[in-house]
Amino acid sequence: MEITILLNGKKRTAEVRADTVLFDLLRDLGCASVKCGCETSACGLCTVLLDDKPVLSCSVLAVRADGRKVDTLEGLQDEASAFVGFIADQGAEQCGFCNPGFVMNTIALLRENPDPTDDEIRQYLAGNLCRCSGYEGQTRGIRAFLNAKKEGRL
């Protein structure tokens, strides 16, 4: 069947099957940032924003996105660029494979709660697995960004 989504601000029409998941559609549409790590909705790597809410694109049917707004990291480069440098300054990107999902969920967190505590950061991002960093560097990076913002250093 044919569906139309507003992908990163552009209207995209695609032919999908009833069982096509959003993840596969997005990769087919060239969104290479969207990664798959588990197939069981357990890793958070495939996180995208559906009508501004973070979802796991591996467990959303493509047809459910019909007529809705989908944002991937390709479309949120400026918003991400504001803070990911602070994560790079920690070396916490490491292999990078979990980064897009984690960055997308961080964007969602910061939109919802612009001034989270470290524990709130950990809670919100709990579903984003990372095997390289041990997580603390990611938290330090976000904290450094928030501090810089508060201190007017951005």
Added chain:
Amino acid sequence: MNRELKSVGKGVRKKDAMQLLLGKPAYVQDVTPADCLVVRVLRSPHAHAVIESISCDIARKVPGVTAIYTWEDVPQKRFTMAGQTYPEPSPYDRLILDRRVRFAGDAVAIVAAETEEAAEKALRLIKVTYDVQPAVLDFHNALDNPVLVHPEDSWKALCDVGADNRRNLCAQGTESDGDVDAVMADCDICFTRTFHTRAVHQAMMETFRTYTEIDHYGRLHVVSSTQIVFHARRILAHALDIPKSKIHVEKPRIGGGFGAKQTLVAEIYPAFVTWKTGRAARMIYSRKECQTAGSPRHEMEVTVKIGADKSGKIRALDVHTLSNTGAYGEHGPTTVGLSGHKSIPLYTGSLEAFRFGYDVVYTNVQSAGAYRGYGATQGIYAVESVVNELAGMLDMDPVQIRLQNMVREGQIMPAYYNEPASACALDRCMLRCAEAFGWAEKYPVRRTPDGKIRSAGVAMAMQGSGISGVDVGSAAVKLNDDGFYVLRIGAADMGTGCDTILAQMTAECMDCSVDDVIVFGADSDASPYDSGSYASSTTYVTGRAVEKACLELKEKICTVAAEMLDCPAAELVFDGREVRRADNTASVSLEDIATKSMCGNTVALEAVSSHSSPTSPPPFMVGMAEIELDPETGTVEVLDYTAVVDCGTVVNPNLAKIQTEGGLVQGIGMTLTENIQYHENGHMTENSFLQYKIPTRLETGRLHVEFMPSYEESGPFGAKSIGEIVINTPAPAIVHALYRATGNWYRELPILPERLALDLAEKDGGR
């Protein structure tokens, strides 16, 4: 060092950091065409069976199916998938597809199709009749079991590792120093304990994946998520039975490896398809395949006998390891060695004698492989736990007993190939860790007001820096227009940041900025030979090659400058931006030299160097864990993990810190949550991230990492290694803390809440 370092020792950003954080295409699936054949593997439902018949007729009729291959279609030359230097210690015991399947998940047929759906459908339509055989599922019963995992005559071991396929034996050996039995007999205290660790998974976020195509020269071009481009070329040539010159392997960015990608888990299937069909092909492992047909840690049972004096002097260690290599012998003969070689030497300070023996057995579970720590993790868990128990028996502080017995700088370590602890700050690590952690306050067991128990534990660890006399690291450094450099390496950055730290070393040597160094790697056609990134080798071995190449390049730059300045090269000084006469009477800029090198020049401004080290200087570390145990639920929270690491000179403090934190969390996972269980039919239970629980960011607690540098003369800028050692302390340190909290020694991992809760309930009088 006689001058201040400008690049080495600085926490510069990883060169690829921003691209990765912004989700740019970088990995196999992102950088290879999607319109290629989809490759899938039909996997055995039985732990052990012989294929009686296999019919693909109906499956081949599925629209979109291009090819289906079975055991009858593949070369009959056995090989190993282990990425090791030739001749590999791992036995040649595999075929691409075999008539005998040796674990539930073993490859039965390869399907290549135009679409995922067609491949999926074809897999369901292949009809296989199996002659199901009894399986060896318990590694305790594997040796000399009447059921043989590898009865075939074509099985062979290239190296003398004590292997015998007629006994289900992948390797066997014993070594010793001094008269262990006599020293034990003379000891005041002597006891034996046995520890069991499971085949835990690396669980890197990017599963195994490979793209293959025939290039414009008719060669097989392989783009793979691998740590070992050169070994991959050789292994594929063996397996496909084609000349090595016909294969070109390169790696893009790698989504984590941890050793998993030191084995050719996925490469062979698309490579075979492409070689047979001429079509581009791609195989992407599902997480389930990654869990059930990957290359996890070797399950081990480590038995330690310790002999000591009442004063706490540890006089003898006798370690025996039984290791389960699974259905194939990848890394079987080598991982087991580290269980002794990297645990016993920690007590070189006082040991009078040691013995280390091992058996590595074949069973009908998935083949094990290489995982960060590589056997050391298992051995250190056992030896460090025994030392903690000894301290308890003697009513000694476990920190003190270690200070009394540990290896010290300059000592020769008989249990470590008689190599010296040439740079060792283990004693300082221990003292600093105790201070930073607050050992004196945290070691006593405490009850919180809500009834939880807080306690602490300690462990120390070592690893190596490359494989002595085996690993080769190489670097090629070239001067380009404007005076920037290209550094070509065969080492594989798998997220660890080796591209960056090797660029830092280049910048230090060439007296330029890290931004002036472009890094290229790894590519079997274009990179200088490197064994690959494993065995904690890259910083130490390849780093030294970078230093050597830079030295040579500087001489060449001076040679060209000498021509330009019309004076002997010996009179010239290179300072990074220009070459000048020592008396400052004339100079020429690096840019001008680079320009000159492209016009009428006969001296290539490029230098290639290889390095190999006769020794493997160990990094050392100490880890201390504070836990909180809820006796009602058995839940364990790691409140604080403090680690102090001696990796020699720290080349990039940020990256070394993250490596350490990541390794600690993997170690915590192995200890508390990551379980591997097999059903009676040989199927693994934990085949997804829903069952296989790697730590989330809620389970990490506070991590505190510090470095206590030593200076390793044979390493680049004094560096040793960091990659593997960091996973080794959590198991013994947390088990120690749990003993303090419960009075029980947990000698089998993982320690799940239900086990703790049941044990505590029992202790409480079966309430």
